[in-house]
Amino acid sequence: MSTQTAPTANGRYVPNLTQPPPNDPLPRALGWASLGLGIPQVASPGGFARAIGVRDDPEARGWTLLVGARELMGAAGILELGQPRPTGWLWARVAGDAMDLGLLLAALRSKPRHRNRLLGATGAVLAITAADVAAAMRMSSHPELHAEPGPLRARAAITVRRPKEEVYRFWRDFENLPSFMEHLDSVEDRGGGVSRWAARAPGGRTVEWDAELVDEHPYDHLSWRSREGSSVENSGSVWFVTAPGGRGTEIHLDLQYDLPGGALGVLIAGLAGEEPRQQVREDLRRAKQILETGMVVRSEGSPDGPMARRRVRQRPAQPLVGSAS
């Protein structure tokens, strides 16, 4: 990872920035198309069925309503929820297209009165399918957008109002990492730059691996990597940069997981409930809290402090029963 680092003219170590996600108009257009189809399907299922040449009976209306609801969900996913990377939502569209084609073929087989309209609708769906497949493949093939399997990368930065030396020393003691890295159970320093890491896996399992320090520039930069043959291949780099004007220390963190087996991919996805970048941001937030206030800040709704997975499972803001976690 140290190859990604180069001291700049003023001697600061900064991470290279990767390419931003491409600005692809096709997915958005498909999202709007979903919206355009979904609204009439839900608002007037009978009218829509007639328009595409399907018999207007309760069964057809039921299917049309279902398809309309799916389209609206797809629109929300592509235009809003999945931004900026609606890859999964695009593949869901492809699956939806397959369903639509199945329904249309069934309708064609049942000797329809408006065969030409139905053929037209089928042709339109085929064209849309082609666009959907193209968009989904394009999104999937871009390295930055490529979530899993394969190398999974997450980076984040935060500013902490503590001197760089103190922040560095806190991080250099890897045994401190589990206090703010959500997925880590423990890290044990074995000496000589080698440490034993343990992370929680779904089903109460624990995954363990050995990591070694591969690069160290005191007070500026640390890089570590799992040792060869680990069940979980991963690496991390962190840069400590003095923020201008006495604003403290910037922490830039870059984590990478490479998993042929996908074990940790599953683990991370399960823990985070959303993209790993969010989890890394929350990890840094906890690190900042510990460095600045001496603790992880807890509320009744989030008794474990900032945590990506807690965002979707908030407790009511009422005192906890039993002991605090």
Added chain:
Amino acid sequence: MKANCWTGRNTVEVQNVPDPKILNARDAIVRITSSAICGSDLHLYDGYVPTMKRGDILGHEFMGEVVETGPEVGDLAVGDRVVVPFPIACGACAACENGLFSVCENSNPNAAMAEKLWGHSPSGIFGYSHMLGGYAGGQAEYARVPFADVGPIKIEDDLPDESVLFLSDIFPTGYMGAEMCDIKPGDVIAVWGAGPVGLFAVASAYMLGAERVIAIDRFDYRLKKAREQAGAETIDYEKVNVLEALAEMTGGRGPDACIDAVGMEAHHHVGPIHAYDRAKQATRMETERPHALREALIACKNGGTVSIIGVYGGLMDKFPIGSVMNRSLTIRTGQCHVQRYLKPLLKRIRKGEIDPSFVISHRMSLDDAPRGYDMFKHKRDDCTKVVLKPFSSAAYGTPRPSGGGA
């Protein structure tokens, strides 16, 4: 313990919930002697603040007695009487260091939610949605106070609860609203909204040297209070054209500074205009009904300041940016950095410059909180401010309308 919980749009319920516990070494538990319903609680009640969850304990204006402290709360002891500021602040981050306590960088464990909506996250707030921390609030018998070594102020003399309770929010909020106007001798200040925050903004503007303060509202009893208890001149916007009246009252200059003490649920006296923004708000096409703010921006003199202390949540429509830009207006705003104002304002209360209890209209037991919300929302029985007394059910079983302090 008993606590007033949000249970859905337009409903709150007093429920039995577990007693609070120390979760962090810098927490304290406070037995609440007085707690108020805030105008901003009505935004939660009305369902305009996202990320509320059924069962959330409301309330962010409270005071009481410390009954337990975490091991790292050095300067508070069991038995201390404290007023608790509504923003939760760590005292150690860059924002706190700069006195910007309501944008503390560490006190919102759900900062990621707020970042989605606002870009960056402000501080956590007691009883004010999960986006702002998911903290249990103070309309309850007890509350856990995080960073108890930073926020609460000790009240060591015998000032009654009702004179110091509003240090928790509305007095400093009104004061900061006036302070942001940067008042100079001769300044005329206009304040939209003669609710409790507006009344404190009026009083504070005078404290800071304003020549004249004009309060704008539509409820007679509120305008009367602004005139009689805070010394304001008043405009009833349902009876006169506010822009014309202000121009006339200021010799055509317009107010030197305008304070918006209304916020996201403003009312417009012209039916169709109100209906337009009301409909857009109901369908979530905008989150605000910004009538007061639009008018304040248009009314303000060239080069003047518009100070926004009414609460807004998201996006508004038809913001008169052209007027702001071409007329060199300055907009200043923020949730109040209460911790900054506790000591100086307590001093003013002690010196008798102001007795904040003048805004109180109703005192009730905690059990009556649902009735208090309903009454405050619909401005029934000349309701200006409701104070809940969690441990005085017998004494405050029935409301006692009153025109001023106890």
